[in-house]
Structures are given as C-alpha cells and as structure tokens.
Amino acid sequence: MTANTRTDDPLVDLDDIGTNPTSNPSFTDLIASRLSRRRLFGLGVGTAGTALLQACGGGGDGGAAFPILPAAPAPAPVPPAPSPAPAPAPLKLNFGAVAKSLDDVVSVPVGYTASVLYRLGDPIASGVAAYKNDGSDEAATYDRRAGDHHDGMTFFGMNASNKWDATNASRGLLVMNHEAITPLFLHPAGQTISGTGNAAVRTVAGEVLREFYLHGVSVIEVNKSGSTWSYKQDSSLNRRVHTLTEMSFSGPAAKTDYLKTRYSTDGSKTRGTVNNCANGTTPWGTYLTCEENWAGYFRRIKATDDAKRTNPKEVTSFSRYGVAGTGRELWATVTGGDDIHARWNTEVIGATALDDYRNGSNTYGWVVEIDPFNPNSMPKKRTALGRFGHEGACLGPVVVGKPLVWYMGDDSQNEYLYKFVSTKAWDAADVGGGTAAGDKYMDDGKLYVAKFKADGSGDWLELKLGVNGITAANANYAFADAADVLINTRLAADSAGATKMDRPEWTAVNPKNGEVYLTLTNNSARTISGANNTVGTDAANPRYYNDPKGATAQKGNPNGHVIRFADTGGNPAAVTFKWDVYLFGARSTASADINVSNLGGDNDFSSPDGMWFSQAAPGLLWLETDDGKYTDVTNCMLLAALPGTVGDGAAKTITNVDGATTATQATFVGKAPGTDGLRRFLVGPVDCEITGIAESGDGRALFVNIQHPGENSKTIGDPNTFLSHWPDGAKSRPRSATVVITRNDGGLIGL
Ligand code: FEO
Ligand code: CA
Ligand code: CA
Ligand code: CA
Numbered sequence: 167m168t169a170n171t172r173t174d175d176p177l178v179d180l181d182d183i184g185t186n187p188t189s190n191p192s193f194t195d196l197i198a199s200r201l202s203r204r205r206l207f208g209l210g211v212g213t214a215g216t217a218l219l220q221a222c223g224g225g226g227d228g229g230a231a232f233p234i235l236p237a238a239p240a241p242a243p244v245p246p247a248p249s250p251a252p253a254p255a256p257l258k259l260n261f262g263a264v265a266k267s268l269d270d271v272v273s274v275p276v277g278y279t280a281s282v283l284y285r286l287g288d289p290i291a292s293g294v295a296a297y298k299n300d301g302s303d304e305a306a307t308y309d310r311r312a313g314d315h316h317d318g319m320t321f322f323g324m325n326a327s328n329k330w331d332a333t334n335a336s337r338g339l340l341v342m343n344h345e346a347i348t349p350l351f352l353h354p355a356g357q358t359i360s361g362t363g364n365a366a367v368r369t370v371a372g373e374v375l376r377e378f379y380l381h382g383v384s385v386i387e388v389n390k391s392g393s394t395w396s397y398k399q400d401s402s403l404n405r406r407v408h409t410l411t412e413m414s415f416s417g418p419a420a421k422t423d424y425l426k427t428r429y430s431t432d433g434s435k436t437r438g439t440v441n442n443c444a445n446g447t448t449p450w451g452t453y454l455t456c457e458e459n460w461a462g463y464f465r466r467i468k469a470t471d472d473a474k475r476t477n478p479k480e481v482t483s484f485s486r487y488g489v490a491g492t493g494r495e496l497w498a499t500v501t502g503g504d505d506i507h508a509r510w511n512t513e514v515i516g517a518t519a520l521d522d523y524r525n526g527s528n529t530y531g532w533v534v535e536i537d538p539f540n541p542n543s544m545p546k547k548r549t550a551l552g553r554f555g556h557e558g559a560c561l562g563p564v565v566v567g568k569p570l571v572w573y574m575g576d577d578s579q580n581e582y583l584y585k586f587v588s589t590k591a592w593d594a595a596d597v598g599g600g601t602a603a604g605d606k607y608m609d610d611g612k613l614y615v616a617k618f619k620a621d622g623s624g625d626w627l628e629l630k631l632g633v634n635g636i637t638a639a640n641a642n643y644a645f646a647d648a649a650d651v652l653i654n655t656r657l658a659a660d661s662a663g664a665t666k667m668d669r670p671e672w673t674a675v676n677p678k679n680g681e682v683y684l685t686l687t688n689n690s691a692r693t694i695s696g697a698n699n700t701v702g703t704d705a706a707n708p709r710y711y712n713d714p715k716g717a718t719a720q721k722g723n724p725n726g727h728v729i730r731f732a733d734t735g736g737n738p739a740a741v742t743f744k745w746d747v748y749l750f751g752a753r754s755t756a757s758a759d760i761n762v763s764n765l766g767g768d769n770d771f772s773s774p775d776g777m778w779f780s781q782a783a784p785g786l787l788w789l790e791t792d793d794g795k796y797t798d799v800t801n802c803m804l805l806a807a808l809p810g811t812v813g814d815g816a817a818k819t820i821t822n823v824d825g826a827t828t829a830t831q832a833t834f835v836g837k838a839p840g841t842d843g844l845r846r847f848l849v850g851p852v853d854c855e856i857t858g859i860a861e862s863g864d865g866r867a868l869f870v871n872i873q874h875p876g877e878n879s880k881t882i883g884d885p886n887t888f889l890s891h892w893p894d895g896a897k898s899r900p901r902s903a904t905v906v907i908t909r910n911d912g913g914l915i916g917l
Pocket of ligand 3: 671687775792
C-alpha cells in the first residue's frame with residue numbers, strides 16, 4: 167500500500183511506510199574500510215557551575231484507580247528499601263523480571279502497582295459527563311475529553327503558584343500526545359461511510375468532529391494524595407489541543423508562499439496538529455509535540471491533481487512525502503461539509519493558493535511548541551527544525567553558555583536522523599519564558615542530518631541552501647530558498663547523502679554522559695544485498711534475516727535495534743560523532759547472528775520504539791516496544807536498562823541469510839547487556855503499543871501510556887470479537903489509557 171491510501175485492513179501498519187527512493191551511498195560499497203578504531207569514552211559534559219538538565223520525555227474523578235495484578239508466574243519478591251532512599255550508585259536493577267505474556271492485563275513486578283489514571287474519553291472539565299464508551303457521547307464534548315492513542319508524554323512538576331518546578335513529586339501537569347484513533351470503538355457502529363475507493367464519503371459530520379478532537383495533545387493537572395495519583399477534572403490548567411486549534415508558524419518558513427492557504431493568506435497560521443507521536447521538552451519549561459504520519463490524513467488524488475500542478479517541484483515534494491490518497495479517515499469528504507473539512511483536501515481546486523488548500527499539507531510535518539502553563543497561549547510550529555515524519559525531539563545536554571540541541575528521528579522506512587543546534591547560547595534566565603523563549607532558541611540555528619560511516623564514525627551534514635548540493639542546480643529538486651529547504655527537508659537530506667535507517671523512532675540522551683540513543687524499530691524494506699535498486703544492509707543497519715511468525719515469513723530487520731552515538735568532544739554541536747549498536751531486538755531462541763545481543767527469556771523483545779532516560783536516577787534507561795512481529799509470543803512491553811557507553815563492545819561481522827544466499831556485514835556492537843543490564847518490567851494488554859513515559863520529580867511514580875489495546879478487532883457489533891477489553895474489563899470497548907506505576911514501599915522505580 168502507499169502511505170495515504172485508505173485501508174480497511176486493520177492489520178496494515180500505517181506507520182510502516184516508505185517513500186524514500188534515493189540511492190545514497192551504501193556502506194556495502196565501503197566494505198573494505200578498516201574496522202579498527204579506538205575505544206570511546208564518556209563525554210563528561212557539564213562543568214562546575216553549569217547545569218545538566220536534559221529531559222526529553224519527562225519533565226476530579228481521575229478514573230478509578232484499578233489495581234492491576236502482577237503476572238504469573240510471580241517473579242521473586244523485591245526486597246524492601248528504605249523510603250525515601252537515594253538512588254543507589256552504581257545503579258542496580260532491583261525487581262523480578264516480568265514474564266512474556268499474551269494476557270489482557272498490565273503486568274508489573276511483584277512489589278509494584280499499576281493504576282489506570284487517564285482513559286480515552288475521560289472528562290477534563292467540570293460539567294462534562296463520564297464517558298459512556300458506547301459511541302453515544304455527544305461530539306461537541308470531545309474537546310474536553312481525553313483523546314485517543316495516548317503517546318509521548320512529559321510530567322512538568324508544578325508549585326503552588328502554578329509555575330514549573332521540575333522537582334515537584336506530588337503535583338504537576340501531565341502533557342501527552344494523542345497520536346491517532348481506532349475508529350471502530352468511537353462511534354455507534356464504526357465510521358459511517360458511503361461509497362468506495364475515491365468516491366467513499368463520510369456521511370455523519372458528528373463522527374468526524376469527534377475524530378478532530380480525539381487527535382492532538384492533552385494537558386491535565388495530576389496530584390498525589392497519600393500514595394494515589396489522580397487527575398483533577400476541573401483544573402483551570404486542563405487543556406486540549408486538537409486538529410481545530412489555531413497555531414502560528416515561526417522560523418524561516420513562516421509567512422512564505424509555501425504556507426499560504428485560504429485560512430491564512432499570509433502564511434502565518436494554520437489550524438491544528440495531527441499524528442502527534444513522540445515528544446520533547448525545552449529547558450524553559452514548554453512541551454514539544456511532533457507531527458509524524460501527517461501525510462496520510464490529506465486527500466490528494468494524484469492522477470488528477472498532478473496534472474493541475476504547474477510547478478513540477480510540487481509533485482516531486484508530494485511524492486517524497488507520500489501525499490497521495492483519499493485521506494486515511496476521509497475527513498475531506500464529509501457530506502455537506504464546510505471549511506474545517508475542505509482544508510484536508512490538499513488538491514488544486516480554486517484559482518490561486520489563497521482560494522484553497524493546495525498548500526495545506528505543507529502546514530503539517532513540524533515540531534510544535536506548547537506552553538502548558540499558559541492555557542490561552544497559541545502553539546507555535548517551529549519551522550527551523552525541518553519538516554518530515556517527526557517522531558520526537560529529544561533535548562540534548564543543557565549547559566549555560568552553550569547552544570541547545572534537539573535530536574529528531576524521521577520514522578518511515580529508510581529515513582534519517584536529524585539534529586537542530588541553536589544559534590543562541592543557553593541563558594538560564596529564560597526559564598519560564600514560554601514560547602517567547604522558543605522564538606529565541608528554536609527559530610535560528612543549524613539543521614543537520616546524520617551519516618553513519620562504516621568505520622564507526624559519523625558526520626552531521628548541514629541542511630542549508632548552498633551546501634551539500636542543496637542548490638538551484640540540484641537535478642532532483644531545484645532548491646529556491648531557505649524556506650524551500652525546510653519545507654522539503656527530506657529532499658535536502660537526500661542531496662546531502664544521509665544514511666538510510668531502519669525507521670528512526672525515539673531519541674534519548676543519557677544524562678550521565680550526553681550519549682544519544684536512537685531506536686530503529688524495524689524495516690521490512692531492508693534487503694540482504696541492495697540488489698535491484700533496493701536498500702541493502704550497512705554498518706549501522708547491519709542485519710537481514712527472517713523472523714517467521716507461524717507460517718508467515720517476516721524478512722528484512724523485523725525486530726529492530728538501538729543505535730547510540732557520542733558527539734565528538736562531548737560537544738552536542740559537533741559535526742562528527744562515534745557510534746555503535748547498543749542493542750539488537752530478537753527472540754531469545756534466534757541464532758547468534760540474529761540474537762546478536764544474546765537476549766534471554768527475561769529480556770528478549772522486538773521493535774523498540776519509545777525510550778527515555780530517567781532524570782531522577784541518571785543512567786536508568788526505559789525502553790518500550792511497538793511490535794507486531796513477536797506478538798505470537800508476547801504483548802508489547804517496557805524494559806529497564808543500564809547501558810554502558812559507546813565503544814564498550816567490539817567490532818563484529820554478522821552473517822545474514824536469505825534462503826540459500828548468505829552475506830556478511832561488518833558493524834560495531836555494544837557489550838551484551840545480560841539480565842543485570844536489561845530486564846522486562848511491564849507487559850501490556852492484548853494488541854497494544856507501550857509508548858510515552860514520564861516520572862514524577864522524585865522518580866517514585868512512573869507514567870506509561872497503553873496505546874490502542876485491541877486495535878485489530880474487526881466486528882463492532884459483537885464485543886465477543888474484541889481482542890481486548892482493557893482497561894474496564896467485562897465486554898467493554900478497549901480504551902487507550904495512561905497508567906501510573908508506583909512501588910508499594912514508595913521507593914524508586916526499577917532500582
Ligand atoms: Fe508514531 Fe513512529 O511511531
Ligand atoms: Ca513511536
Ligand atoms: Ca512505532
Ligand atoms: Ca501506534
């Protein structure tokens with residue numbers, strides 16, 4: 167399928183797409199490169215008098231707290247710890263591994279409790295009724311209810327004056343993304359659609375309004391009372407940002423022709439945000455939400471619209487971003503619809519760009535800054551950070567007097583890793599400065615894309631007009647100006663020769679040493695040899711194998727891996743780095759060339775995605791999975807890890823196999839973690855993704871999102887066919903939800 171063609175097959179993963187046809191240099195060509203290199207060491211970032219504040223993920227009737235029982239078989243009891251207890255040094259994982267499970271529950275170790283905090287549809291304003299969860303809730307109330315598909319999330323501790331206080335352990339704003347929807351569970355009988363193919367239309371506007379509101383971001387006040395967390399339904403700080411929320415553009419592409427629409431004829435604004443996947447933070451206390459698979463929401467019937475495009479560059483751009491199809495939810499087709507529906511049609515319709523939404527899809531694909539402490543503030547789309555399938559934006563080490571850095575994945579097959587480096591140096595006086603501070607640090611800087619080289623080093627390639635082939639003379643795409651480079655970041659990165667990765671998901675920065683981790687979730691498009699114009703293995707994406715699921719072959723890199731790197735000299739603004747592969751996903755039973763990290767039954771996993779370093783316990787890494795490959799054996803999971811450093815392992819040559827064909831691939835592999843370095847902490851309910859993670863200021867509450875349990879259910883009329891009934895049980899419709907995990911003795915989570 168293509169990225170944006172509507173599908174009624176729930177088994178098609180709308181994230182698992184690729185629109186990168188370019189043939190950048192393959193490391194297969196560089197196989198002769200020497201493998202020797204020096205060992206790498208920690209970075210030692212932060213100096214006396216400076217702060218290391220990296221924190222990318224975290225920073226009424228809240229729904230009854232449903233205790234969730236530990237999984238069977240019961241792990242070993244957790245020894246009691248003094249409370250409060252300082253983080254042990256060195257850190258040591260201190261819980262019994264949770265067994266793999268196909269049960270429809272959240273399983274956590276003995277000695278821990280996971281409670282449901284915030285479910286799809288839960289009300290966040292006074293006067294809004296409890297969610298009936300049968301498709302009958304009034305559409306107009308959904309702008310004051312929890313969205314669907316909870317995803318990236320940050321806890322902002324808050325003091326009694328409602329200001330940001332990162333250390334607060336009992337009160338805060340929990341800010342989270344709502345990436346997408348499972349339509350089957352939202353309406354009385356799924357989406358009401360008339361016609362098929364390009365002629366299919368949505369006939370019930372109220373259903374579409376629900377869906378507009380169910381995407382976006384939640385800001386909710388959460389409080390701890392005793393040992394119990396709940397959200398405050400009537401807090402004045404609660405807010406929903408959704409697809410109808412007005413937003414402004416900031417940075418070099420703002421107010422350029424590329425962003426002009428009927429809604430904003432000067433290109434300064436747009437409405438809404440969508441497919442908000444992972445997240446990020448700023449050191450001044452705002453939240454970043456990232457627009458990932460936005461392309462699929464737009465209607466653009468390629469066959470007819472291409473012919474109307476007088477500028478062929480626009481067709482090249484649409485092709486590179488995959489803007490072609492009916493729109494995955496058919497929002498542009500509403501019978502009797504108006505401008506809020508028409509704006510999802512990005513075809514040429516009117517006389518000029520000021521009369522239609524031919525540029526509408528250019529207004530999506532950005533990192534968006536939201537000030538959660540100012541409910542009336544307008545979110546800003548930060549164009550300097552580029553436009554692509556933004557997974558997340560993890561803030562690098564924060565040092566007074568140094569530039570700020572955000573690391574960003576582009577999650578589609580064979581896409582790239584980016585970083586943005588601010589021009590301005592960090593001044594701690596800007597804490598609390600809201601989006602005005604964002605104007606200072608995020609609108610002016612350098613955007614880079616990563617090239618992972620076969621010798622274990624790497625280059626950050628600048629994406630700027632006039633460098634790396636990004637010029638008007640470029641044969642693939644004639645770049646016109648600075649805004650063109652940012653609107654078409656993927657095309658600029660192609661020109662620079664970036665490395666095609668196995669779907670870059672979250673980034674995370676180790677607060678102990680500034681090293682950066684990147685999940686590469688999986689890639690069914692990776693081939694063993696790169697023959698026939700395909701993308702073969704390379705040093706940074708070294709595996710090709712088959713992980714069969716029953717009788718079904720799953721080839722390429724179905725289980726994914728986690729790569730990590732250290733920017734040279736401990737300087738996040740450096741333009742070179744050293745890397746190795748920290749961890750390879752695999753079944754524990756797979757061969758040594760597949761299970762390269764020697765995972766066992768207590769820590770094997772597939773398809774890493776969400777990832778975040780604890781701030782309360784520096785060095786503790788949380789790893790989440792969004793898997794469909796190993797789900798014959800286990801539901802998705804959360805693992806705790808204590809990683810070492812780049813270069814703690816060795817050079818290795820992996821033998822890849824495809825039937826009778828074998829090929830070798832040289833790479834660099836981190837030290838195998840063992841169960842002391844990686845252990846399963848949580849397994850989710852059936853058919854869910856585990857994503858989004860944050861902790862309270864003292865590390866004694868861990869917030870985790872359970873996304874789309876039961877999403878592959880097929881029959882709306884018969885609850886007996888639902889694959890999950892989590893979290894409410896019985897015959898209920900399943901709901902995405904946030905859970906909060908605490909240790910029964912009040913200690914640090916995981917240690
Ligand atoms: Fe929305 Fe790449 O996960
Ligand atoms: Ca993700
Ligand atoms: Ca994913
Ligand atoms: Ca998902």
